[in-house]
Amino acid sequence: MLHRKRGSSTPSQGVRFHLFLASWLMVAGGLSAPARASTPPDDLLAQNTQPARDSVGAPPVQRYIPAAPALAAKPKANSIHLSGGLFAPIETNAPSPMVGIRLGRRLGAHLQGGFLVDWVFERKNVEQPTNTLPGLQPQLILARASGSLVPVMAFFEVSLTEKRFLVPYGGIAAGYEWLSLKADDFVTGESASATYANYAWQGWGGMGIRLDQGLRVDFELSYNGGSLERDAPNSNGLREAVRVNGVGARVGLDIRY
């Protein structure tokens, strides 16, 4: 038989055994890491442990009884996304607070679809001081203008990964959008309101931080596009339009259930 001659750089038998053992430990550790990550917490284990009754007189032995496999293996198909942030229409350059909700359902490994509703609200007052006392100063409201922008849309969202800690994602939506404007003059008692509506669209992209399988914190930039219209009053068929193109920045919670 031919044997390769062991040179000065060839490890000895003992060294090779230790390398072999170390490599096996590394492989075994790597394989068990995902399993440990998906193992339920200790308190859940404590719920599923029962004392064994097969040893009379001996102290009870804690034995783990696994939960029903159907519950453990079932993926979470639905998601609810709650978000808040700021929206700045391009033509007014005045950031306004916004809140939103997206209800989605998984359509594939990286794709989900559903419906979204947002609410952008802004209110401005014309005020004057009521007294000269120190501290928090009450103001007399002379007039007020307020506006609400409400899109209701269907959306698709793509997540580039479902396993990593950082999750880049992007989405697009299309639907209908309403803008309600209201003005009150509390000095004269006059008030006026107008509602504009039309088809509109949104697009967004961002980065999520996956905290666990059911919870993700999202940071995203969005763009809203639309030209909302109404029949101009007393104008024989002429139309009024308000452009609501603008960018937004929002933070959200994506909860799967």
Added chain:
Amino acid sequence: MSPRFVARRIVPLLTLCLSFAAPAFAAPAPALGPNVWSMQLDGGLYAPVQGSGASPTAGVRYCKHFSPHLQGGMFSAWSFKRAKLEAPTGGQGSDSQVELARVDANLVPLMGFLQVDFTDRFLVPFFGFGVGYEWLMLHSFDHRTGAQEKARYANLAWQTFAGVGLQITTIWRVNGELYYNGGSLEREVRQPDGTVQRQAVDVNGVGLRVGLDMKFD
């Protein structure tokens, strides 16, 4: 890389990173069941943007833990602010002041909130958001005219907060956080001629609070 640079920059950075990775102390505390709740008692300072200076605040948060990283519940707080209008008494060499007017303000929010914990380690960065109702009671005394008035303002308001917690045991946690309170509280005043005036007080402001959080089931 100089030793001074390592001592001043690298070592604190590594210490911070390691503290994020360190698991919470495994104190011999009783294990919590699946339905975990927690209550936080906190205190700190709140400074309205339109007010003059900071005022003490104390609060309580009561919430359910939906997962190790998400909790939601209710919170309330109480902030007290006293502002005085004073003038020197006029005596030569005297620093004494005479009080001309005083306004006491009590601000009480009651809100539902969601809070996200980014880790379950020793150092726990977190943030949260609350929406609810807020009340402001103003009690003013004008000693120049003898006028005294109590007024109550209320409206929807919101808060957002972010901070870092120290998970001392599995049960106890110490939280330090910054928060922002936003709201314009209003009231209607009926005038003698029958008209209604609307008054508003802007209570936007920032605050700083430290809290002790206790988990239970």
